[in-house]
Amino acid sequence: AQKVTQxxxxxxxxxxxDVTLDCVYETRDTTxxxxxxxxxxxxxxxxLIRRNSFDEQNEISGRYSxxxxxxxxxxxxxxxxxxxxxxxxxxxxxxxxxxSARQLTFGSGTQLTVLP
Amino acid sequence: GAGxxxxxxxxxxxxxxxxxxxxxxxxxxxxxxxxxxxxxxGLEFLIYFQGNSAPDKSGLPSDRxxxxxxxxxxxxxxxxxxxxxxxxxxxxxxxxTLGVDTQYFGPGTRLTVL
Numbered sequence: 001a002q003k004v005t006q007x008x009x010x011x012x013x014x015x016x017x018d019v020t021l022d023c024v025y026e027t028r029d030t031t032x033x034x035x036x037x038x039x040x041x042x043x044x045x046x047x048l049i050r051r052n053s054f055d056e057q058n059e060i061s062g063r064y065s066x067x068x069x070x071x072x073x074x075x076x077x078x079x080x081x082x083x084x085x086x087x088x089x090x091x092x093x094x095x096x097x098x099x100s101a102r103q104l105t106f107g108s109g110t111q112l113t114v115l116p
Numbered sequence: 117g118a119g120x121x122x123x124x125x126x127x128x129x130x131x132x133x134x135x136x137x138x139x140x141x142x143x144x145x146x147x148x149x150x151x152x153x154x155x156x157x158g159l160e161f162l163i164y165f166q167g168n169s170a171p172d173k174s175g176l177p178s179d180r181x182x183x184x185x186x187x188x189x190x191x192x193x194x195x196x197x198x199x200x201x202x203x204x205x206x207x208x209x210x211x212x213t214l215g216v217d218t219q220y221f222g223p224g225t226r227l228t229v230l
Contacts, residue, residue: 004158035218043205045159045221091158103149103161103175104219 002027004094006107013082021077021110023092029053031083034068034075035093035104045091051075082114118142120222122208128228129198137193137225141210147217148191149209150183153224159207165191166213198229 003026013019025034036048049059051068059066063080079086089111093104121140141148145168151159160167161175165185176182180198183192195202205224211217 010197037221039200042223043226044223045209047218047220093159101172101174102166102213102217103146103164103172104150104151104159105161106158109160 002029002032002094002096002105004092004105004107006090006092006110008110009108010111010113012113012115015084016081018078018080018111019082019091019114020047021079021090021112022076023107024093025073025094027094027096029098030098031097033095035095036066036075036077037091037093039089039091039109041088044113048077057088079112082112084114084116087112087114117226120208120210120220122206122222122225124225125223126226126228128230130230131200132197134194134196135198135227137195137227138209139191139193139210139222140207141189141191142220145210145212145220146188147211147213147219148185149211150193150220151207151209152177153205153207155204162193162206195227198227200229203227203229216224 005024025042032053034051037045039045056068062079065078089109091109095104123138149164150162153159163183164172180196183193205226207224209219209221211219
């Protein structure tokens with residue numbers, strides 16, 4: 001079975017601070033995909049990034065960056081120079097590729113509050 | 117283009133009543149998923165449709181829950197004899213299934229069972 005753990009339930013930072021959201025996953029599959037989604041107060045999940053298990057290269061997109069470390073089964077998400085609009089719940093998710101299961105296994109989410 | 121749409125956005129019902137929730141996937145997406153999100157929690161998988169294949173119902177919590185999909189179009193999630201523990205946001209997602217299938221989510225239906 002798959003499992004995703006987001007140990008940080010809530011994080012509060014002041015605008016312009018950097019913040020890292022942790023994600024640790026468990027799977028026996030060797031091929032899988034990892035995702036991050038953002039859920040703003042409006043409620044709709046917004047896709048941020050997808051990473052496959054064979055690509056450990058870190059990725060940067062504007063103020064967002066992701067650090068994938070297979071050795072520690074972690075896929076952490078960093079927001080640089082946070083802004084109030086970054087306030088949301090962030091979910092990490094895992095999908096395996098073996099068998100017919102195609103659903104995402106989600107972590108419990110991290111509520112990020114960025115204070116002005 | 118248009119994203120995933122869901123209706124109604126909010127539904128309040130009385131315990132014991134049946135409810136139907138609707139999902140319109142992104143045009144051309146062959147896969148459709150239903151998830152449930154209880155207050156303050158992550159998403160739980162309920163059911164998955166792929167084309168004309170038999171759906172994966174492994175996440176349905178009880179036989180009170182069922183879902184249908186017409187071809188590669190609209191899906192309806194039905195909850196019979198609703199219970200208070202069914203109160204949650206029900207989210208629908210759709211994806212291509214060619215290659216990596218990133219799931220794109222709708223705005224959800226907030227169900228409150230009184």
